[in-house]
Amino acid sequence: MKSKRMIHVLAYATVLVFCFGIAGLAQSLRTDDPIAAVAADSAEITFQPRVEYSRLILRVSTPAGDVFSREFEAGTLPSFKLIDDSGLKLPDGHYVYELRLTPHVDREVRDALAAAREKGDDQVVRDLQRSGKLPTQVAVQTGAFSVKDGAVYFGGVEEPKTPGAPGASIQSAGKKKNGGDGVTIMDVVTPDDIIVQGSACIGLDCVNNENFGFDTIRLKENNTRIKFDDTSTSAGFPANDWQLTANDSASGGANKFSIEDITGSKVPFTITAGAATNSIFVDSTGRVGLRTATPVLDLHINTSNTPAHRLEQNSSGGFAAQTWDIAGNEANFFVRDVTGGSRLPFRIRPGAPTSSIDISASGNVGVGTASPGGRLHVLGTENTNGIFEGGAATHSLIQFKNSGTARGFIGFANLGSTGLSFFNAAGNVVNLLVADDGKIGIGGVTSPTSPIQHSNGATLTAGGVWSNASSRSLKMNIHSLSTRDAFKTLRGLEPVTFQYKAAPDESHVGFIAEDVPDLVAASDRKTLASMDVVAVLTKVVQQQQKTIADLEAKMARIEKRQATSARYHVRRSRSSAVR
Numbered sequence: 001m002k003s004k005r006m007i008h009v010l011a012y013a014t015v016l017v018f019c020f021g022i023a024g025l026a027q028s029l030r031t032d033d034p035i036a037a038v039a040a041d042s043a044e045i046t047f048q049p050r051v052e053y054s055r056l057i058l059r060v061s062t063p064a065g066d067v068f069s070r071e072f073e074a075g076t077l078p079s080f081k082l083i084d085d086s087g088l089k090l091p092d093g094h095y096v097y098e099l100r101l102t103p104h105v106d107r108e109v110r111d112a113l114a115a116a117r118e119k120g121d122d123q124v125v126r127d128l129q130r131s132g133k134l135p136t137q138v139a140v141q142t143g144a145f146s147v148k149d150g151a152v153y154f155g156g157v158e159e160p161k162t163p164g165a166p167g168a169s170i171q172s173a174g175k176k177k178n179g180g181d182g183v184t185i186m187d188v189v190t191p192d193d194i195i196v197q198g199s200a201c202i203g204l205d206c207v208n209n210e211n212f213g214f215d216t217i218r219l220k221e222n223n224t225r226i227k228f229d230d231t232s233t234s235a236g237f238p239a240n241d242w243q244l245t246a247n248d249s250a251s252g253g254a255n256k257f258s259i260e261d262i263t264g265s266k267v268p269f270t271i272t273a274g275a276a277t278n279s280i281f282v283d284s285t286g287r288v289g290l291r292t293a294t295p296v297l298d299l300h301i302n303t304s305n306t307p308a309h310r311l312e313q314n315s316s317g318g319f320a321a322q323t324w325d326i327a328g329n330e331a332n333f334f335v336r337d338v339t340g341g342s343r344l345p346f347r348i349r350p351g352a353p354t355s356s357i358d359i360s361a362s363g364n365v366g367v368g369t370a371s372p373g374g375r376l377h378v379l380g381t382e383n384t385n386g387i388f389e390g391g392a393a394t395h396s397l398i399q400f401k402n403s404g405t406a407r408g409f410i411g412f413a414n415l416g417s418t419g420l421s422f423f424n425a426a427g428n429v430v431n432l433l434v435a436d437d438g439k440i441g442i443g444g445v446t447s448p449t450s451p452i453q454h455s456n457g458a459t460l461t462a463g464g465v466w467s468n469a470s471s472r473s474l475k476m477n478i479h480s481l482s483t484r485d486a487f488k489t490l491r492g493l494e495p496v497t498f499q500y501k502a503a504p505d506e507s508h509v510g511f512i513a514e515d516v517p518d519l520v521a522a523s524d525r526k527t528l529a530s531m532d533v534v535a536v537l538t539k540v541v542q543q544q545q546k547t548i549a550d551l552e553a554k555m556a557r558i559e560k561r562q563a564t565s566a567r568y569h570v571r572r573s574r575s576s577a578v579r
Contacts, residue, residue, distance in 0.1 A: 035099050035141040036078065040154035045145065047078035047099070053139075054104035059294040063093025065285040067296045071102070082152055089150040096283070098293045101139035109133050117331040120342065125305065135304075142278055142293040223249050227262065240264070305329070310338075421446075468531055485519060486539035492517035493533070 035056070036047040059069045060080075072078075082090050105113075109128060116124035128134040145154040199212035203221035212218060219226070224246045232239040241262035248254050255273035260266070271279070281289040289295035292302035301307040308327030315321045323338035335346040348356070358366035366372030369379035408431070410422055419435040433441040433448070441448035443455035452460035457469030472478070493516060497509050511533070514525050520532040 035101055035139055038143065038154055040145065040152045043082055045080035045082075045152055045154060047080075049078065051101075051139075053101045055102040057098075057100040057102060059098045059100070059292075061096040061283060061294040063091055063095065063284075065283070065287075067294045069294075082147065082150055090147050092146075092148050094144060094146050094284070096144045096293050097142065098278075099141040103135050103139075105134065114331070117329065120344070137276075140277060140291075219246075223247075481535060481539045483539060483543045486536050486543070489517045489519045489536045490540050493520075493536075 035051065035053075036049045039046050039048065056072050057069065058072060059067060061067050084090070112124055112128065116122070125134065129136045143154075145152055147153075199210075199216055199218065201210045201212070201218045201220055203219050203224065205220045205222075206218075210218070210220075226244040228242040230239045230241055243260040243262050245258045245260050247256060254270075257271045258267050259269040261268060276291055278289060278291055278293045281293045281295065283289065283293075283295055287295035287297060288299050290299070290301045290303075292300055306327050306329040308325050310323065310325050312323045313319060313321060321339065325334075325336040325338055327334060327336065330350065332344075332350070333348040334344045337343045337345060353368070355366060355368060355370040358370045358372065360366065360370075360372050364372035364374060365376050367376070367378040369377055371377075408423060408425055410420070419433055421430045421434075422432040424431055430441065430444055430446050433446055435441065435448060439448040439450065440452045442453070445453050445455050450459040450461060454469070457471055457474055459467050461467060493511060495509060496512060497507060498512075499505070499507055511528060513522060513528050516528065520528065520536060522528060
């Protein structure tokens with residue numbers, strides 16, 4: 001657990017900051033210059049800023065290995081007190097601090113960077129750096145201080161050198177060799193321990209009265225090497241030779257420091273000149289920092305633009321070359337297929353919630369849940385579906401949930417037919433089934449015999465005719481339609497021509513649902529049932545047919561009477577003529 005006094009450490013650390021421009025920073029601060037001068041007394045540490053800037057990040061690593069980080073804006077006094085609010089002194093020990101300057105970037109540059117990041121265009125960044133709108137190097141200052149008995153020690157006082165003891169006489173034997181210009185010099189061979197109570201300079205360019213400063217051993221010539229020549233010859237004893245090498249010897253070589261495996265003819269470790277401060281930093285707990293003196297985890301990479309790992313497989317092992325990058329920035333965490341055209345097959349955006357993707361020990365994948373209940377389990381908030389793969393008992397592959405409540409399933413039906421089924425929330429009623437032969441069952445129909453078949457009896461026949469459900473077993477409150485109601489309804493129907501808004505190029509003939517009589521209107525007055533209108537027309541036509549039949553019978557009787565009357569008048573005429 002973090003000490004209470006350490007939790008309050010950064011509450012007392014404040015940094016004085018000023019607004020600055022990128023050009024001003026470049027002119028006033030070299031990369032090897034400190035950001036702030038440091039002073040200390042028995043009560044506090046103070047930072048005296050030497051340049052202007054917009055924000056400063058202060059990080060402090062404690063003796064216990066805790067790392068605290070805070071950002072400080074303009075207008076605060078830079079100080080680091082040694083006593084917390086409770087009057088407790090900071091723990092004794094060694095502290096490491098890091099001051100990192102955050103440059104001001106205007107809105108136009110930020111927008112350009114965001115657009116470039118979205119497109120994956122690194123050239124924009126390079127162009128902005130060349131134009132001076134973005135810094136090419138990060139200004140950072142690291143240092144250390146110690147706390148002992150409430151006092152802080154910050155390297156302001158130089159420790160004096162301890163006076164050397166009188167030198168002892170050295171017995172030596174030598175051999176002659178030519179030192180140049182005809183001068184004969186002797187190798188010094190001492191068959192005893194050597195104690196030098198002072199500094200030593202080794203190399204052709206060492207001079208009398210060499211100014212050593214704080215150097216204890218100095219190598220001074222145009223090629224400086226320290227070789228570890230192990231002369232072990234007994235079996236089982238290590239005998240590898242190593243060498244510390246500063247700079248290449250040949251013209252045009254590298255300015256670097258290396259550890260060389262002389263026996264193996266390899267150079268496993270090299271640092272080139274100009275490497276940034278804290279390029280590699282190992283703290284007291286073994287954590288490794290890359291470009292930071294205050295690593296928070298086992299490996300901590302700190303950089304101003306997209307910290308990344310490169311995984312490069314070369315072809316020397318017989319495998320095809322392939323390179324991947326794993327990186328992150330303000331836009332995303334991603335895996336880049338460099339060899340495949342720098343595509344980004346995997347990306348996570350900042351702000352993604354915990355367990356956005358979670359793979360359990362069983363191999364189940366959770367999206368939005370740390371406890372996936374099936375091969376794929378998607379769990380969301382209100383109005384968001386959850387999905388999981390169930391077992392054979394639930395005959396479901398996917399379950400939809402809303403705030404933890406099951407809303408439906410999708411799976412393979414095992415209720416009389418094979419095919420893809422959509423179940424109700426309980427998982428025991430097939431709301432929709434698509435059979436293997438393409439027939440569709442709706443509302444619980446698990447073995448459809450028609451291309452479309454609903455549980456209410458409606459079907460689409462194989463010939464393409466829609467058949468409405470009309471069985472007496474499906475109906476109740478059956479009454480004859482009165483002729484009066486039929487004629488009244490028919491008179492209220494107003495046929496119109498129209499186009500649907502969704503299909504303005506198609507013309508239709510029909511009725512307006514809001515305008516039809518109540519007898520054939522739907523409860524919402526938005527739809528119409530064609531059979532309702534057909535029934536009205538049928539009743540009217542039936543009545544009309546009855547009326548026509550009655551009229552035809554009446555006309556037949558009239559015609560019969562007229563015919564009889566005509567025959568009677570004919571007979572009378574003939575009879576009169578005879579008389």
